[in-house]
Amino acid sequence: MSQEISRRDFLKLGGLGAVATMVLTGCGTAARYVRRTPYTKMPEYTFTGQSTYFATTCRECPAACGLIVRTFQGRAIKVEGNPNHPVNAGKTCARGQATLHGLYNPDRIQGPFKRSARGSEQITPLDWNAAIQVVAQALRETSPQGIAFLLGMAPDHLFDLVSDLARALGAPAPIRFGALGMFEARATLRKATQNVLGQDGLPWFDLGAANVVFSFGANFLETWLSPVAYTRLFSQMRRGERNEKRGYFVQFEPRMSQTASKADEWIPLRPGTEGWVAQALGKLIADARGLQVAAFSGVNVEEVAQNSGIEVAELQRLADLLMKARRALVIPGGAALAHTNGLENAEAILTLNALLDAPITLSPLSPFGDAYHQPASLQEMAALIERMRRGEVQALFIHGANPVFELPAALGFAEALQKVPLVISFATFPDETALQADYVFPDHHGLESWGYQRLATGSAFPTLSSSQPVVVPFYNTQATADVLLAAAAQIGGAVAQALPYTDEVAYIQARLSPLLEQKNGFFGAPEINTFFAYFQQYGGWWKTTEETVKPSWENAFNRRLQVKAAEFAGEGEFHLLPFISPVLGEAGANKPWLQEVPDPTTTVMWNSWIEINPQTAEELGLQDDDVVRVVSDQGSFEVSVYRYPAIRPDVVAIVFGQGHTAYGRYAQGRGVNPGQILKPVTNAAGDLAFAATRVRLEKTGKKRAISRLESILGVYGEH
């Protein structure tokens, strides 16, 4: 029989049989049997197959947006904005969404340990009792003046607790620092407000009430102060009021940022001339209205036009635009303030608003009634570094800040750290600063933590945002507040008496109890447990009435103002403009979701790049992806070229946020950190003049392709 069945027939029959077997078994139940892995202990409030939602606060930046986190079977699944929250009204930014990648980051520090030597990966794991012992001993045996606390930017419950602890010990108050504050030039904005208005606090720019907005370098759609809140107001401004055209937006800055790309007009003025341009606009408006404004009186418009590169007719047109507006608003921020004359620039820009009836108020005080807690300026950080260098700091406690990476290298934080005998880090991630610490006692991730947070700005309502754990902590981490409270109890005496709290939650409840007396909150409760339950449930507590402070402009009209020329450090022919990545922010580099989000203007992913005007690139003979060495008088690094048409030919721009040497597998060894070559010059308010460094470009002859989403085929005609 076999010789009568051809090979072909045999294969046909065989194939038929195989298909029949697959169909019959594949569609059967056997293919669907799965092994389930149920909980060993079911988390509270959890039912199989049902999601549980928790309200908490985003910790990716200090803006304090409210989040609703969907959890499923005890795991955080999805982050969305809290629709009731006064800051973000249900929205989040990309960094808020990616907070999950921090929670599940495989490189998180999983338990307390001691390092064999600074910078070494060799560690000895400790248990938490030993860790608390180390902290207690350090606090007890160091002279109070030798203790320094360095915290992140958020004015949260931990800041209050550390302030209480420092007061009880007699130690200096904690210092708060973050790269965002540095790039926002917060101290400059505050100081300018004080000088122009005579009032303290951060201004609140109500874009929604204006129909013409001029922004000098404020990248409020990216990272500036409270980007989600400002994005909401921006869209309100763009919708326009009833029967009115949409609002008009002009951005002044040397490089087109993401915010500028959303503007009707982008005006690339010469770096450092922002204050003069504001003065010229002010003079044109004052003259047209027959007003006398001291700050603008001595200005020569022709001279400003020459210096800034904006023609007189153009200045006149812009001034007319402001004058014809129903309500105009001029915002100072970011790169405009990051020059040696940054404070005067900010004052000139802010004073311009006095002529315009601009919708500016001062951000409300926190519900506790305490004033704005400003993060440290670069000058204050320099003072700390000086103390460290002189050996006056014996024990340094760092939480939520990564100064080794974020501060300009020339400031010498890393060297000064070597002079500190004991460095204890409470970092969640193995960042550059934790790598230089003797002990690392990891805090929970933000989604595993209790807390509250004040708003520096971001809403007209006095608000306290709440945090609660949405998942059980994954690793052997412990809340820093609990560690400090336990250490305080061990020290005993006056310190233990000043902090008589059993744990973090007890401390938070004690701090919240004055709010029970307040009548105008959107909820109230007769006792703290009920109040705390609502506080967690709604994502915070806020008043139902706006409590912004009205500015007084009288002073502004009579105040004289001399804006000096900006000074630039270094010999190079290009201005270096570092800008904080709109996607990564200061600390997003360890989150793959953020790394693979294309940069909004260049679409580059997973890397650093330097933006050069195509015309300049042609003069220098540079193509895309050519590696250049960027040299300032502080140092140099190599980076690939991105030809960016929307930048002044005399400016090169580089992203801040990459270039980590630690911080986990997704962050390290990727791109460069422009902080390495910045000259640490400050403006009069003590903020870093980060746009004041000049650089030179050297060709290396190498080529290194950077990954990007866009196609550049045919853009420059060579394909």
Next chain:
Amino acid sequence: MKALYTSLKHPLARGGGIVLVLVVITLFAAFVRQTQASPEQPILFPHNLHVGLGIQCLYCHPGAARGPNAGLPAQAKCWGCHQQIAKKTPELEKLAQYVQNNEPIPWVPVAIVPDFVKFNHRPHVAAGLNCETCHGDMTKVKIAQNPQVMNMGWCLNCHREKAKDDPVKLQKLIDCSTCHY
């Protein structure tokens, strides 16, 4: 193919062919049976004993009354009683081992439907059905078994029967998108 048909006309080949077909069918049936049987459970859990003691179904599977999935109990629930009870059998030793190691018990659910069926327990419990209507009498079953083939015909038979006096309800209960969406 033609050669095959011609060769089959020979009486011997025909007889041999029939035998061959029977052998193939038998082997195939055995194979199918093998693949359709549920995998072994990690612990031979005696449902009859627990239900016989008067423990309610919803005590261990509370999700059935609240949502789509009945759920499998966390071992903390087992241990709630069993830490008080002598570990007389090897099966209880296994449970103790799982608890000691804090490992989840890899149960194998037997009453399952394909992914494209969005089954929800809650409306069935709300309609007054008892667990045993679909899952059988657990006082008589040791290790969990599925007493019936849970296919679409079985679902629709019951839906048609329950709603036969109410055309509106019937339409809802036999609509495709009630279960497939």
